[in-house]
Every structure is written in structure tokens, then in C-alpha cells.
Amino acid sequence: MTDDLFRADAYLRTCESRIVRLDEAGIVLDRTVFYPLGGGQAGDTGTLALADGRTLAIADTRKAKDAEGRPTDEILHVPAPGQETLLATLSPGDAVTARIDWERRHRLMRFHTATHLLCHLVAQPVNGCSITPDYARLDFHMTDPLDKDALTAGLARLVGAAHPLAVGAITDAELDANPSLVKSMSVQPPRGTGTVRTIRIGGEAEAQIDFQPCGGTHVANTAEIGAVVVTKIEKKSANSRRVVLGWAA
Template sequence: MKTDELFREDATLLACDATVIGHGEGGVLLDRTVCYPLGGGQAGDTGWLAEGGQRWRVADTRKSKEHPGAIVHRVDGESLPAVGATVRVEVDAARRQAHRRFHTATHLLCALLPYPVDGCSITETYARLDFHTDEPFDKDAIQAGLQRLVAEAHPVRHRWISEEELDANPGLVRSMSVQPPRGLGRVRVLEVEGVDLQPCGGTHVSNTAEIGAIVVTKIEKKAAKTRRVVLGFADASLP
């Protein structure tokens, strides 16, 4: 039982048709989906499933624990579309776009702050990165750096490399807490042209200019060796 992850190749794809391949873990398992499951610090997508005149709200999307490789769409309501049924899968577009903008912005932060990352959270309303360092951070300098990289309109793209290529370039892995998945023979890497290159399975914009007005809302000392940077949108009413 496996789900074809359409979002890995095209983060702009917001809908698809899919077949129900199972029930369990609080939701519906599909043979393919455009919904990103919680992982890598990024929140899962929400959206809808539709069949005929029925419509179900997808409250969360998670990787299946019972069926490795499958994705569970947790839906509101007691009745579920039947196994074998064809459903329309739709992503909450505004939430997805917020995730794409914030996730790409965290890659810019990694370029500006060359320290290992030991925590990450990407949501619809904020993003944060925890850096392993005791160095003080200059909020204004980070803000100016983000604005510059956004304005420079760097192309953003993903590609796949072999596990052997990753092993030969261990410096590509910035995260201390989340390691790239192994055993598939290949690893997805995200490149912000001329700025950042690292393994990442999340959804991103295609150009840094699409991030728009982003602000550093907070810098915190979380521990002796941890500095946290929190990002928000300049206009929180426009995700």
C-alpha cells in the first residue's frame, strides 16, 4: 500500500483524482495525493475530498504508521468514501501558499546564518528555525539580508541526487534533528540558486521574489547553545 506523492514534483498542483485504497488511523488512504503530510518540520496540508455530491474536510495529512509509504488524510465526519471509490483531492490553496513562502524563507535564513539547525517549525502563520550556536544574532542585519535575497529574485528548484552523492557531500545536511530518508536510493535536494543547497522534501515557491514581505518577529536565546529566529508575514492578513 503506497501513495504517489505528486507534491514532491509540483508544489503548485492543488487538485487531483485518486482512488481510495484503505481506511484507518483516523482517515482515508489514497493511491495518489497532492496533500503534503506532516514532516521535516512542515505542517501537513488541509483540504477536501469529494465524491459525487459528498464532500469531506481534510483536517490534517500524516504519513501512515501502519503502512509505510502511504499517506493518511484525516477527515471530519463519521462516514468515509468507500475503498475503491474515486475521489477528488483538493488542497487548501491559501495554507499551501503560506507554507511554500515560509519554507523557502527558512532556506534563506540558513544561508544567512551558517550554523547547524537543531529545530524547525513551518506553519500557516509563522516559521521558526533553531540554530546550534552561542553567537548573538543581529535582528536588523538578518531582516536586511532576507529582504535582499527576496528582492534578488533567485530561482528555486528541486532535483534528486543519489545517496552516494549525499554521502560524498555530508555538509549538505544542515539539520541536526531531521535527517534525509534513507533506503530509497535517492534524496531530494532543494536549491536556491546561488544561495542555498540542502536536502529537503517540503513545498517551496519557484523564485525568492514569491516569498514577498517577510519579517523577523522574534529572536530568542532558548538554551546556552540554541538561538531561535521566528519569521512572520509583514501583513499577516495576506498569507
């Protein structure tokens, strides 16, 4: 199991680690700041700095899979192509410094929090999600039309209000008792540990903007998102509307 430091602090950019194992799929560390692809959010990129000063470029981060293809608790750091000679010199136990591409990660964090604001503005179930450094999209299970300008204005209002964001947790039993907290139809929160990680935007009760299970990385305050706009709204099917977010020009 990889100690995923980003769950507790999304602002960590680097950490000291040791290689647990490595194969053709990637490198597993004992602890990491790299977020793996999941929940619609892209995996991190960055570098692993070796003790002798050499640097290995990481092109993607994924969850490792077992023999049946099911995700495990290990995180794979996928090397960029063309580094086979360097990889051949690595061994389990080697010390490395893991460092994410912070500018790229921060864009992902800002977009991910923006999608939660969008869930507040469009109170419908989500049946698809993609969060990249350059755009984000949510597919809503609905038939009514959506207004691009109204959504952009709503996002600007919520960003400008500087709502704080807090990471928390609820028990599996609490989630079972409140199934409406799960906004996604396509991705279910991981269970089995007894608790489920949550994201809360705003205060509690009447002041709450969003509260839902989420394992992704987020900014600490909506003001940090900056200027985002709805660039496109598409009718994907009779009961699906896609909203695409982009950075304001």
C-alpha cells in the same frame, strides 16, 4: 504506497484519486496532492470531493505508521471531526477529487523557502524547525548573538533578488560524500531509494544561495515569498538561538 504528486510539482492543487483503505486513523489514497506533516512543515488541509457531489473536509495530513510506530510510504488524510455518517458510506475503490486549501499551502511554501534563505544568512546547524501558515522558526546550534534587523534586511535582499529555485536529486553515495549538505541536526533526509530529493536556490558555484536535501514544498522563485520579517530572536539554551519569522504588517 501513495503516489505523492506534490514532490514533483508543489503547485498542483487538485488530483483525481481512489481510496485504497480507510480506518479510524484516516484515508489512504492511491495518489495525492496533500503534503503530510514532516521536516517541520505542517500537513495540508482541504477536501475530498466524492463522485455524488458530497464533500469530506480534511483537517490534517500525516504519514501512516506501521505496527512498530515507524512512518510508512502511505499518506493519511485525516477527516475533520463530525463526519462519521459520511465516512461510513465510503469504501476502498471509491473515486474522489483531492483538493488542498491552496491559500494555506502557498503560505507554507513561502515560509519554507524563507527558512532556506535564513540558513544562508545564519550558516550554523539547525536543531529544530517549525513551519506553519502564520509563522516559521528555526533553532540554530550556536552561541553568538543574532541581529533581528540585519536578518530581516538580509531576507528582504534575497527575496528581492528573485533567485530561482530548482528541485533535484543526488544519490545516497553523493550525500555520504558531502555530509555538510545536511543542515538539520534533528531531521535526517530519507534514504533507501538510492536518491535524495534536493532544493537549490540560485545558480551553481558562486551564485548558489542554498543547496540541501529537503522533501518539503517550495515556491519557484524567492520573489514569490513576499515580505517576511524576523519577529523574534530567543536564547533557548546556552548553545541554541531561535529565529522566528512572520509576515510583514
